[in-house]
Amino acid sequence: MRVQKLTFAVLAVAASLSLTACQNDDGGSGQNGSSSASSASSAKGGDAGSGGSDQGGSGQSGGKGSSGKGSGGQGSTGKGSGEKGTTAGGGSGGDSTFAKCRAGDLAITAKDNTIDGDPGGTVAVTLKNRGDHSCAISGYAGVDLKTTAGSLSAKRTGEQTPHVVLKSGQSTAFGINYPINKTGGSGVRITGLLVTPPSETTTVTLRWPGGATLPVTDETTSAVKVGPVGNIGQGS
DSSP, X not given: OXXXXXXXXXXXXXXXXXXXXXHHHHHHHHHHXXXXXXXXXXXXXXXHHHHHHHHHHHHHHHHHHHHHHHHHHHHHHHHHHHHHHHHHHHHTTOOOOOOBOXXXXXXXXXXXXXXXXXXXXXXXXXXXXXXXXXXXXXXXXXXXXXXXXXXXXXXEOOOOOXXXXXXXXXXXXXXXXXXXXXXXXXXXXXXXXXXXXXXXXXXXXXXXXXXXXXXXXXXXXXXXXXXXXXXXXXXX
């Protein structure tokens, strides 16, 4: 009986040791499995991290692409500058405006300008800009002859009036045409010349440089004619 009890005790201890060994094996397997799972998770995390870097890299590449678009925007700005240059080039062809010539700015003189063979006489009246700035003049001057029979106003020829710009020191002129007294009679004596520049009210009195007399006629209209400033208009 004692031998059998010992035998059962040995078997019990062996079984206990065997069971403990199995439990230890199972616990080791569990830890290894956890480590494997952790490694797998780490691997997946690493893969996910790599993917994130790629995406980040892609995002950076996209950013570079945006910079490229920005450079295109600069190109558009350059085009805009060209348009401004064209506009600036277009603005350089504008007309200048000058103040009109006033009587006080003009030195007015008259001289005989009759050419041999002309049927009538011509007096040229010169207007010189004595001011310190350019001025514009256009139209007909008022012209009156002072005679022994009274004042005689010259009639306009009706020619087109040029627009004249006079720089300081420059001159222009117009012509006065009148009939020459060939009748042999005393005629009407001319004693002076009155000139009023275009668009002015100030009259300048000049010595008459032409023929001394005008023929006496029964005509009701004046035979004396004045041309536009800028055109002497010799002859009649």
